[in-house]
Amino acid sequence: MSAITAETSTVYVPAPEALGAVLAPGARPPRPSALSASMTFGWRAMLKIKHVPEQLFDVTAFPIMMTLMFTYLFGGAIAGSTTEYLQFVLPGIMVMSVVMITMYTGVAVNSDIEKGVFDRFRTLPIWRPSTMVGYLLGDMLRYTLASTVILTVGLILGFRPAGGPAGVIAGIALLVGFSFAFSWIWTMFGLMLRSEKSVMGVSMLVLFPLTFLSNVFVSPETMPGFLQAFVGVNPVAHLVAAVRSLMAGTPDNGEITWVLTSGALLIVIFGALTMRLYNRK
Amino acid sequence: MRESEKTGLAIEASGLVKAFGGNRAVDGLDLRVPAGTVYGVLGPNGAGKTTAVKMLATLLRPDGGEARIFGRDVIREPDAVRGLVSLTGQYASVDEDMTGWENLVLLGRLLGHRKPAARDRAAQLLEAFGLTDAGARQVKTYSGGMRRRLDIAASILNTPDVLFLDEPTTGLDPRSRNQVWDIVRIVVAHGTTVLLTTQYLDEADRLAGRIAVIDHGRLIAEGTPGQLKASVGAGSVHVRLRDPSQRSEAELLLAKELNAPVLLDADPSALTARVPGDGADHVAAEQASRALAELAAAGIAVSDFSLGQPSLDEVFLALTDRPAEKTAA
Numbered sequence: 001m002s003a004i005t006a007e008t009s010t011v012y013v014p015a016p017e018a019l020g021a022v023l024a025p026g027a028r029p030p031r032p033s034a035l036s037a038s039m040t041f042g043w044r045a046m047l048k049i050k051h052v053p054e055q056l057f058d059v060t061a062f063p064i065m066m067t068l069m070f071t072y073l074f075g076g077a078i079a080g081s082t083t084e085y086l087q088f089v090l091p092g093i094m095v096m097s098v099v100m101i102t103m104y105t106g107v108a109v110n111s112d113i114e115k116g117v118f119d120r121f122r123t124l125p126i127w128r129p130s131t132m133v134g135y136l137l138g139d140m141l142r143y144t145l146a147s148t149v150i151l152t153v154g155l156i157l158g159f160r161p162a163g164g165p166a167g168v169i170a171g172i173a174l175l176v177g178f179s180f181a182f183s184w185i186w187t188m189f190g191l192m193l194r195s196e197k198s199v200m201g202v203s204m205l206v207l208f209p210l211t212f213l214s215n216v217f218v219s220p221e222t223m224p225g226f227l228q229a230f231v232g233v234n235p236v237a238h239l240v241a242a243v244r245s246l247m248a249g250t251p252d253n254g255e256i257t258w259v260l261t262s263g264a265l266l267i268v269i270f271g272a273l274t275m276r277l278y279n280r281k
Numbered sequence: 282m283r284e285s286e287k288t289g290l291a292i293e294a295s296g297l298v299k300a301f302g303g304n305r306a307v308d309g310l311d312l313r314v315p316a317g318t319v320y321g322v323l324g325p326n327g328a329g330k331t332t333a334v335k336m337l338a339t340l341l342r343p344d345g346g347e348a349r350i351f352g353r354d355v356i357r358e359p360d361a362v363r364g365l366v367s368l369t370g371q372y373a374s375v376d377e378d379m380t381g382w383e384n385l386v387l388l389g390r391l392l393g394h395r396k397p398a399a400r401d402r403a404a405q406l407l408e409a410f411g412l413t414d415a416g417a418r419q420v421k422t423y424s425g426g427m428r429r430r431l432d433i434a435a436s437i438l439n440t441p442d443v444l445f446l447d448e449p450t451t452g453l454d455p456r457s458r459n460q461v462w463d464i465v466r467i468v469v470a471h472g473t474t475v476l477l478t479t480q481y482l483d484e485a486d487r488l489a490g491r492i493a494v495i496d497h498g499r500l501i502a503e504g505t506p507g508q509l510k511a512s513v514g515a516g517s518v519h520v521r522l523r524d525p526s527q528r529s530e531a532e533l534l535l536a537k538e539l540n541a542p543v544l545l546d547a548d549p550s551a552l553t554a555r556v557p558g559d560g561a562d563h564v565a566a567e568q569a570s571r572a573l574a575e576l577a578a579a580g581i582a583v584s585d586f587s588l589g590q591p592s593l594d595e596v597f598l599a600l601t602d603r604p605a606e607k608t609a610a
């Protein structure tokens with residue numbers, strides 16, 4: 001009731017003095033730097049999380065479910081003991097869950113881009129990719145949150161990483177960094193495809209083979225040759241190997257370099273494609 | 282010196298074309314908008330208004346022709362143009378999930394203000410637009426009028442040289458519409474050039490110094506509101522007679538007095554005549570009242586009459602029925 005009366009009881013009359021004061025042309029500040037504009041869009045992503053906290057459900061409930069499910073489903077059968085299997089599988093599940101969550105970036109971009117507010121953003125004299133970088137900065141927070149949730153569940157279940165806190169933090173940092181790079185694929189699809197549904201569809205099509213046909217659950221030696229070949233070029237498999245090695249306290253520099261290089265390539269290629277589509281929209 | 286303090290043309294477009302597939306939404310449009318004025322772009326739904334505005338605001342790349350904003354080319358220097366213009370789109374260009382205050386602070390930051398300055402500016406704007414109480418609420422809880430005000434507040438955050446308002450009052454109640462009109466008048470008085478699109482002749486008439494009438498992506502007339510109305514006739518007088526049998530007599534009289542064709546309505550006692558006038562409302566009113574006096578003198582009793590402004594439909598009918606050279610220059 002009170003919200004309604006507040007609006008109707010005092011009728012707004014545009015006052016020339018008050019409006020004149022805000023219209024008086026002060027010096028326009030210089031345009032913001034690329035970093036500052038990106039951080040501002042990152043702030044927008046945070047505000048969106050604050051106003052629609054339900055969206056965090058995806059990044060908490062889903063990873064918990066994955067961890068419990070795979071540890072108990074495969075633990076006994078594959079390794080004979082769930083605690084032993086957990087040491088192997090937890091970094092993999094963490095990678096898998098976070099990489100899966102990246103697809104929400106595409107969905108968010110797709111549902112947001114049709115809104116009028118994007119027309120405003122695109123008429124601002126700012127570094128053009130900052131809008132998209134802002135999304136991904138917000139998403140990095142979600143990835144970090146998901147990783148932390150999984151780590152916590154893992155620690156409760158008996159995960160004892162030999163790499164200690166430093167190894168775990170390094171592993172999560174690599175994972176979040178790679179996911180940032182990987183998300184540019186989804187910003188591209190988010191801009192390219194017509195509906196949220198089709199973005200979801202394409203995401204599943206890409207993500208299922210990348211995450212399941214990998215070394216997340218079992219070591220690739222047991223796989224037939226063609227699968228081994230696929231796992232060999234699957235960036236997610238390399239990411240799993242790199243994160244696993246960091247958390248185990250035995251960093252595998254070859255795998256880490258592979259991950260960093262492919263991440264850089266993903267940004268260059270899909271970042272460029274995203275911006276092409278963004279400028280055309 | 283601000284661009285708006287220079288004189289001359291704020292917007293200069295020639296031969297603008299944009300096609301979506303085979304549909305030429307904008308088809309060779311020329312516009313010349315003098316600096317420091319309100320310019321109305323009038324046209325029905327689908328005429329190409331939004332498409333034209335989007336090209337001028339660097340959101341869409343023209344397929345042909347060229348356009349300059351204060352001499353800056355929208356295709357070759359989009360970033361320079363973006364520094365001069367701002368746009369209030371047809372559909373709210375604010376973020377519904379965020380609060381009014383957050384929307385303005387976000388934009389202030391993106392326009393280069395430091396955090397404290399962006400916050401001050403947001404508070405000032407909310408105050409000036411009567412939104413202080415609503416500032417902490419999410420925009421999706423706002424009424425249509427409040428949303429529109431926030432949208433305009435966001436657009437003038439940096440006092441742009443050119444402000445595009447795409448159908449700013451469509452869907453608003455009369456009170457909110459009046460508020461928007463007042464705001465536009467104040468904004469233009471402070472030196473910003475306003476290009477406003479509308480479907481209402483009445484709105485363009487009240488606000489704009491000059492009006493471009495467009496249809497199917499083409500300019501069909503351009504001039505001051507007075508010139509346009511003069512080309513159409515100032516309006517129509519609708520007369521209802523007490524005795525339907527006198528209608529043909531009344532028709533003759535009105536046609537003679539107004540020197541214009543008279544239409545017989547479906548209602549057997551009603552007729553409608555165009556009042557030629559010269560575009561000025563008071564002239565039309567005088568002519569209409571003289572015609573009514575003639576009817577009374579001839580013993581034809583009138584039960585009801587009204588004088589209406591020409592509607593956009595009548596403008597179109599008149600403009601598209603006539604050869605181009607007779608329309609207002």
Ligand SMILES: Nc1ncnc2c1ncn2[C@@H]1O[C@H](COP(=O)(O)OP(=O)(O)O)[C@@H](O)[C@H]1O
Nearest residue numbers: 301304306324325326327328329330331332333
């Ligand atoms: N993105 C688009 N894709 C295809 N057709 C479009 C698009 N935008 C506008 N049109 C078409 O272009 C014409 C002009 O549209 P628009 O500029 O929105 O007109 P107005 O704003 O005057 O109502 C219409 O026929 C509309 O259907």
Ligand SMILES: [Mg+2]
Nearest residue numbers: 330331371448
């Ligand atoms: Mg439109």
